[in-house]
Amino acid sequence: MKKIGILGGVGWASTLDYYRGICAGSWQRQIKNGAKTHSGPLPCPRITIESVNQAETRSLRGRPGEEDSWAAFDAVFRNALLVLQTAGCDFAVIASNTPHARLHAIRQGVEMPVLSIFDATAQVVAKTKAASALVIGTRVTMQARNYAEVLAPYGIRANPTLPPAEIAEAQSMIDEDFHGGASATARTRLLRFCQKHASAGEAVILACTELPLAFPDHIDEPSFEAAGVLFINPSAAHVAAALDLAEKETEGQAPA
Incomplete structure (x- = not known):
């Protein structure tokens, strides 16, 4: 399985839910396909989490229609994605809806795929x-x-x-x-x-x-x-x- 990067922290509760959902979902899919025929844990995707500071990202939100006002906000998420990319993740998900409104700018310069919510x-x-x-x-x-x-x-x-x-x-x-x-x-x-x-x-x-x-x-x-x-x-x-x-x-x- 490919390695997944989770960009989390916005907020931490939903980041936990993403991690749980990916791991539990992987197990459930394998059991459904008849993989649970022996004792012991089933394999899960490898995952790296990079968690940003929600208090910081909230303070850096820009203004609707003013592209330049979002530069600092975009940079925090872009840098987090680059950390995940350097960690060897094959692709990433951002465990938050809000930054997806800026995904067109955030993923500039990021080579690995970022799945859109x-x-x-x-x-x-x-x-x-x-x-x-x-x-x-x-x-x-x-x-x-x-x-x-x-x-x-x-x-x-x-x-x-x-x-x-x-x-x-x-x-x-x-x-x-x-x-x-x-x-x-x-x-x-x-x-x-x-x-x-x-x-x-x-x-x-x-x-x-x-x-x-x-x-x-x-x-x-x-x-x-x-x-x-x-x-x-x-x-x-x-x-x-x-x-x-x-x-x-x-x-x-x-x-x-």
Whole structure:
């Protein structure tokens, strides 16, 4: 299997979930394929984690539409990816939605592939047959149009940018109830936000990697229903895409 790099720390709780999801997912796939016929551990992909400081990256966020204002933010993530590349990772995933809005700039000068959470999520949404999607995430994610752009080729509409007060409400919810894992009130607050903004039959994209932690029973499911809402879990979709690539044989390489 290929070596995976995880760029984490934004935040640490979802970084743990990515590591767990990759390792557990690898085992589950092998067991499903009949590999567990002997005692002892099954192989997992080799993984290197480079964790950045979320307090620093938050302070370095730029301004919408002002490309130069993001230079310092981009540099932190680019340098972290270069560390993973130097560590021999065959490809990397960024265990956070927010920096993906800057992926076009962050991966400049990085030779190894960096899997997009947007592409992985769009494929899952398309399978649900939903006609539209509500994107819930940080201020950066909700102000950007990345999800709208990747969903459009599938004929799926993404919500227009919500009013500033509603975006601030989502950011506040993440800051107060999800940094460090889902709080006791996190699920209730999230469902209340969905009831307020999601239309009937609309897919709700949990576009902050901490948000799926409110649904531990569905943590490894790319799509699931809870409280009458169709949810999309980008973290699970991203992890599945990473496992697919890790298991894919390099041209000319024999299976491990």
